[in-house]
Amino acid sequence: MTTPGGTDESGPPAATGLPPDAPPSGITATGVTRRFKSVRALRGVDLMAPPGTITALVGPNGSGKTTLMLVLASLLRPDAGSVRIAGADPAQDPAGVRRRTGWMPDTLGVWDALTAREILEMMGRLYGLDRDVVRSRSGQLLEWQELSTLADEPARVLSRGQQQRLSLARAVIHEPQVLLLDEPASGLDPGSRVRLRDDLRQMAAAGKTILVSSHVLSELDEMADVAVFIQDGRTVRVEDLSGDGATGGRYLITALDVCHLLPVLERYSVAYRRQPGRREDSVSVEVSSAEEAADLLSTLVGEGVRVVAFTPEASRLETAYLELDRMRSVAPPAPGAGVDDDVRPGAPGTDAVGTDSGASGGANRASWRAGRGEDR
Amino acid sequence: MSRVDGLVQDGSARLGWGPALATVVRMDVQQRLRSHTWFIMLAVWFVVIGLVTWGAFASFNVLSAEEPVGPGAGRFVFEAVVGFVLFFGLLVAPAVSASTISGGRSGGTLAVMQVTLLTPGQLLLGKWLASWIAALAFLATALPYIVVAMSMGGLDVSGLVVFVAMVAVELGVVCAVGTAASAVADRTLFAVVVTYLLVALFTFGTLVSFALTMPLTQTTIPANNPRWAVAEGEVAPEGPETCFGPLVPQTAYDTRTTYWVLAANPFVVVSDAVPTPARVPYDADDPDTWAPDGVMTTISFGVRYLQRPPEMNVLCAHGEPAEPGDEEAWRGTPVWPLGLGLQCVVAGGLLAWGRFRLSTPAARLPRGHRVA
Numbered sequence: 001m002t003t004p005g006g007t008d009e010s011g012p013p014a015a016t017g018l019p020p021d022a023p024p025s026g027i028t029a030t031g032v033t034r035r036f037k038s039v040r041a042l043r044g045v046d047l048m049a050p051p052g053t054i055t056a057l058v059g060p061n062g063s064g065k066t067t068l069m070l071v072l073a074s075l076l077r078p079d080a081g082s083v084r085i086a087g088a089d090p091a092q093d094p095a096g097v098r099r100r101t102g103w104m105p106d107t108l109g110v111w112d113a114l115t116a117r118e119i120l121e122m123m124g125r126l127y128g129l130d131r132d133v134v135r136s137r138s139g140q141l142l143e144w145q146e147l148s149t150l151a152d153e154p155a156r157v158l159s160r161g162q163q164q165r166l167s168l169a170r171a172v173i174h175e176p177q178v179l180l181l182d183e184p185a186s187g188l189d190p191g192s193r194v195r196l197r198d199d200l201r202q203m204a205a206a207g208k209t210i211l212v213s214s215h216v217l218s219e220l221d222e223m224a225d226v227a228v229f230i231q232d233g234r235t236v237r238v239e240d241l242s243g244d245g246a247t248g249g250r251y252l253i254t255a256l257d258v259c260h261l262l263p264v265l266e267r268y269s270v271a272y273r274r275q276p277g278r279r280e281d282s283v284s285v286e287v288s289s290a291e292e293a294a295d296l297l298s299t300l301v302g303e304g305v306r307v308v309a310f311t312p313e314a315s316r317l318e319t320a321y322l323e324l325d326r327m328r329s330v331a332p333p334a335p336g337a338g339v340d341d342d343v344r345p346g347a348p349g350t351d352a353v354g355t356d357s358g359a360s361g362g363a364n365r366a367s368w369r370a371g372r373g374e375d376r
Numbered sequence: 377m378s379r380v381d382g383l384v385q386d387g388s389a390r391l392g393w394g395p396a397l398a399t400v401v402r403m404d405v406q407q408r409l410r411s412h413t414w415f416i417m418l419a420v421w422f423v424v425i426g427l428v429t430w431g432a433f434a435s436f437n438v439l440s441a442e443e444p445v446g447p448g449a450g451r452f453v454f455e456a457v458v459g460f461v462l463f464f465g466l467l468v469a470p471a472v473s474a475s476t477i478s479g480g481r482s483g484g485t486l487a488v489m490q491v492t493l494l495t496p497g498q499l500l501l502g503k504w505l506a507s508w509i510a511a512l513a514f515l516a517t518a519l520p521y522i523v524v525a526m527s528m529g530g531l532d533v534s535g536l537v538v539f540v541a542m543v544a545v546e547l548g549v550v551c552a553v554g555t556a557a558s559a560v561a562d563r564t565l566f567a568v569v570v571t572y573l574l575v576a577l578f579t580f581g582t583l584v585s586f587a588l589t590m591p592l593t594q595t596t597i598p599a600n601n602p603r604w605a606v607a608e609g610e611v612a613p614e615g616p617e618t619c620f621g622p623l624v625p626q627t628a629y630d631t632r633t634t635y636w637v638l639a640a641n642p643f644v645v646v647s648d649a650v651p652t653p654a655r656v657p658y659d660a661d662d663p664d665t666w667a668p669d670g671v672m673t674t675i676s677f678g679v680r681y682l683q684r685p686p687e688m689n690v691l692c693a694h695g696e697p698a699e700p701g702d703e704e705a706w707r708g709t710p711v712w713p714l715g716l717g718l719q720c721v722v723a724g725g726l727l728a729w730g731r732f733r734l735s736t737p738a739a740r741l742p743r744g745h746r747v748a
Binding site for chain 1: 390391392395396398399400402403406407410411480483484485486487488489490491492493494736737738739
């Protein structure tokens with residue numbers, strides 16, 4: 001767990017604090033604050049995203065993710081704190097930032113009477129690219145996002161997912177070094193999501209700095225190298241996701257016959273919890289480390305239990321998120337936290353935090369989660 | 377991204393005004409051209425001006441009584457068409473201009489343009505030009521009828537060109553106000569309403585304030601009685617020959633101090649900028665040459681008339697008969713530079729404010745982005 005401000009002694013080296021001689025590339029933000037009248041949207045965000053990595057920006061609705069994105073995209077002036085995007089300060093040199101930054105907003109802005117090709121070409125022109133360069137590059141990007149067949153249709157005929165892909169193509173028209181993607185996966189079908197993930201990984205491998213905000217934690221888990229948690233406008237935790245992925249925590253064990261499993265667990269005095277509802281054949285156990293998990297599995301198998309599945313209940317990102325959530329609900333609400341009035345994690349239609357695999361222990365849940373927890 | 381590389385980036389160059397404006401204008405104009413309602417509006421407009429032309433021609437025939445096509449018919453019909461185009465243009469220009477930027481704000485397209493190398497000034501100017509072009513389409517639609525009016529004769533080409541140019545300028549001013557309002561306002565509806573109110577202020581507000589201040593200009597001029605020397609069978613000359621009797625204070629209005637209020641009226645600006653046409657002289661021997669003034673010429677004469685010293689409106693002021701020819705010689709001073717200047721100050725001020733509101737990184741959050 002971290003202290004607010006991102007100084008986490010147990011965290012990964014890249015994310016603990018900020019070295020004074022930070023390289024002039026990627027994204028560096030220190031102590032960024034921003035308020036709108038009475039609402040303190042950002043109260044001190046620290047973020048560092050080195051080139052070649054995908055950084056996930058995670059936090060509940062209203063935590064300040066989009067505000068931070070707007071600050072990084074040079075659209076909003078922070079009240080305090082310093083921001084460097086690829087070495088340039090958005091407040092001092094917005095043009096320098098914009099030339100090197102691609103921003104994909106959460107609201108889809110589409111000129112519905114223009115064609116996809118025209119939108120790309122004109123945006124490219126607005127980035128100062130030559131006509132010929134823009135033409136060939138638009139064609140490549142349309143092909144890349146598989147929009148070639150729709151390239152000369154008005155953008156209004158594009159589906160939401162296609163508009164989303166067009167938006168991504170538009171964000172990279174000037175081949176930026178830094179990509180800021182605000183909820184890029186919302187509205188995408190599973191196939192497109194996999195595509196998006198692969199595209200982003202590919203761009204990161206090419207040395208781009210990518211910052212992605214999303215609620216789809218399972219996906220961020222698969223693509224992101226580092227997760228930065230934002231809550232109430234503060235960086236509350238930085239989690240390295242680039243390790244092998246196995247840690248302690250709750251594991252879900254599914255056996256062919258649960259009646260064989262339970263006596264074995266009892267014999268080894270392993271505390272377990274039966275899964276409610278349709279997961280009656282599974283139990284949930286807590287282990288302290290990946291090694292302990294491996295030991296438990298080999299023991300079970302050695303005892304002749306026919307284990308079908310042995311898997312972490314939640315991804316690390318989900319575990320971390322839920323942990324933060326619990327802490328937040330225990331702590332009294334921060335004064336002036338008007339930003340949080342509309343907090344509704346897991347809005348219908350989006351992959352909610354802590355989906356079916358979510359932790360079953362609801363003891364410390366916030367009131368808004370309790371309802372969700374029980375209706376399973 | 378290896379599939380899409382091969383791009384050379386100039387690290388220092390800013391976006392030039394040429395490509396910036398061309399791109400913004402193209403985006404905006406193409407958006408409009410692809411809407412069907414736009415062409416339906418223009419078609420309706422074409423029909424309506426046809427009716428106005430026909431109506432103006434018919435009333436000219438009634439006013440000029442005897443001769444079906446008098447020598448001034450072209451001028452009369454033309455002025456009616458121009459006056460109507462200006463009137464309708466003042467109604468259309470706010471609608472086409474005041475939705476541009478605020479519409480992009482609510483549609484999410486403005487921020488996408490703001491993160492490019494486009495400067496706020498380029499964005500604002502491009503949007504203004506685009507809306508002006510759209511408004512000029514209405515003027516262009518009316519051009520066939522102007523040709524019809526020309527074919528009726530009695531039109532001097534220089535006056536015609538100035539008329540059309542001044543209408544275009546006025547539409548540009550209104551579009552500038554509308555574009556600036558849409559940059560300032562958070563909501564499209566608010567921008568449209570503000571623009572209409574400003575247009576109404578120029579068009580009707582100037583008239584109302586002139587009318588309201590009129591009583592304040594009341595003054596008295598000592599004058600006595602005129603006597604005309606009228607011979608048998610002659611038409612009275614312009615002024616009295618002699619004055620007689622005691623001087624009595626007579627009420628008159630000295631509008632020299634207030635006429636300028638009317639200057640900012642778009643109709644005054646347009647009509648006053650046009651050189652006074654060579655009037656078909658009143659000839660007692662040939663009444664068929666009498667041609668009624670067009671609506672715009674009448675407005676221009678009206679404003680020039682208000683600049684006259686009150687003495688000129690009182691017979692035998694100070695007991696002196698008016699100099700013969702004074703009436704005809706009176707030209708007044710052009711008020712359109714003042715009017716256009718006032719309009720430009722308002723539009724320019726709004727544009728500066730709009731530019732400030734479009735500047736990023738913004739100190740204030742533009743509407744359309746929610747907080748956090």
